[in-house]
Each structure stands twice: as C-alpha cells, then as structure tokens.
Amino acid sequence: MSKVGIIMGSTSDLPIMQEAIDILKDFDIEVEVDIVSAHRTPDKLFDYGKNAHERGMNVIIAGAGGAAHLPGMIASLSPLPVIGVPVKSRNSIDGWDSVLSILQMPGGVPVATVALDGAKNAGILAAQIIGTSDKSVLNKILTYKEGLKQKVIDGAKEVNKG
Numbered sequence: 001m002s003k004v005g006i007i008m009g010s011t012s013d014l015p016i017m018q019e020a021i022d023i024l025k026d027f028d029i030e031v032e033v034d035i036v037s038a039h040r041t042p043d044k045l046f047d048y049g050k051n052a053h054e055r056g057m058n059v060i061i062a063g064a065g066g067a068a069h070l071p072g073m074i075a076s077l078s079p080l081p082v083i084g085v086p087v088k089s090r091n092s093i094d095g096w097d098s099v100l101s102i103l104q105m106p107g108g109v110p111v112a113t114v115a116l117d118g119a120k121n122a123g124i125l126a127a128q129i130i131g132t133s134d135k136s137v138l139n140k141i142l143t144y145k146e147g148l149k150q151k152v153i154d155g156a157k158e159v160n161k162g
Contacts, residue, residue, distance in 0.1 A: 002130045002137060003030040003056045004123075005080075007048065008063040009037045009070050013087045017063045020085070020123035027127045027140045032057070038069040045070070049077025059126040062111075063119060065089025068101035071111045081129055083122045084111040 004024055008017050017033075024031050032055070036045050052060055052074075060078060062071035063085035071084030086098035095116040103113045114121040124144075131138035 001030055001056075002058050002134055003032060004126045004130075005048075005052050005055075005057040005060045006031055006033045006063075007036040007060065007070065007074070008087070009039075009065065009068075010035060012089065013063045013065060016087050016117050017061075017085065017119050019120040020061050020063075020126070023120050023123035024127060027123075027137055027144070029127060029130060029137065036062075036070065036074075038064070038073050039067075045073055046077060049074045052078055053080050059083065059129050061085060061119070061122045061126055063087050063122075064102070065092050065095075065098050066101075068098040071102050071113075072105050072109060075105065075111045076109050082111050083125055084113045085119045085122045086113065086116050088116055 006017055006020055008014065021031050021033060036048050038045055057080055059081050060074055061083045062074050064070035065087035066089050068086055071082055075082040084102035086095060086102050088095035092098055099116055102111055105111050112125060127137055128141055131141045
C-alpha cells in the first residue's frame with residue numbers, strides 16, 4: 001500500500017495541511033501526519049528525513065511558514081520526492097518569505113513547490129507520483145480529473161442557459 005508522510009512545522013499549519021490529508025484519503029492513500037519543526041526539533045527532523053523511506057513512505061509533503069526550512073531540510077536528508085507547501089503564517093511577510101524559502105533550493109536538492117497554502121495540490125501531486133506505479137491510484141486520478149472537467153462543462157451550461 002502507498003503511503004504519504006505529511007509534516008508541518010507546527011499545529012497552526014494543520015488547517016492548511018488538512019486539505020492534503022483529505023484529498024489523499026479520498027484517493028485511498030495512507031497518510032502519516034506529524035509535527036516536525038526544522039528549528040525547534042532538529043533531531044526529530046533528521047530522524048524523519050533519514051528514515052521515512054524505511055517506514056514505507058513514497059512521498060513526503062512538508063508544509064511550513066515564515067523561514068520555511070522544513071521542506072528543504074527534509075529533501076536534503078531523504079531519497080524520497082518532497083513537495084513543499086508554503087504556508088502564510090501570522091508572522092509571515094505576505095507569504096513570500098515561505099514561498100521563496102521553499103522555491104529557491106540549490107541544485108541537487110529539489111523540492112516540488114506548490115502555491116501559497118496549496119496543500120490540496122500537494123496532495124494531488126503526491127497521488128500522481130504514486131499513480132505512476134500504482135494503477136489503482138492512477139484510475140482514481142483519472143476519475144478525479146474527469147470530475148473537474150465535468151464541473152466546468154456543467155458550469156458553462158448553467159451560465160449559457162439564458
């Protein structure tokens with residue numbers, strides 16, 4: 001069974017990260033959620049990053065606000081794909097500090113980065129990564145995308161009724 005690790009710097013990030021949790025559960029992908037602070041629990045961060053693949057993770061989604069070092073540090077330690085979610089926290093500079101901290105990674109340490117507060121897209125991207133080797137998940141992604149298409153078609157019909 002496929003599994004995605006979802007980590008965040010503090011519980012204040014959970015309302016945003018919940019969107020990734022929810023969409024992955026919709027795709028029947030197991031989720032392991034934890035709080036791992038790059039600055040306050042560095043030993044836990046190192047353990048998580050070095051061992052997530054041994055615990056069966058396929059992808060890691062890391063959400064962080066402010067200086068947002070969590071996704072990059074996890075990516076530096078883990079062989080797994082890491083998706084960073086910049087979170088607009090209360091001490092953030094309009095979220096740009098988080099976006100740039102996650103986006104501007106040095107060569108050799110990639111972090112796939114979604115939009116500010118874009119945890120839902122992070123969950124979908126994680127599912128798509130898993131879907132490259134899991135036909136069941138791929139079929140759920142195809143169904144999901146067809147549903148998105150149908151919503152647009154239905155919306156267009158509604159708008160053009162008059």
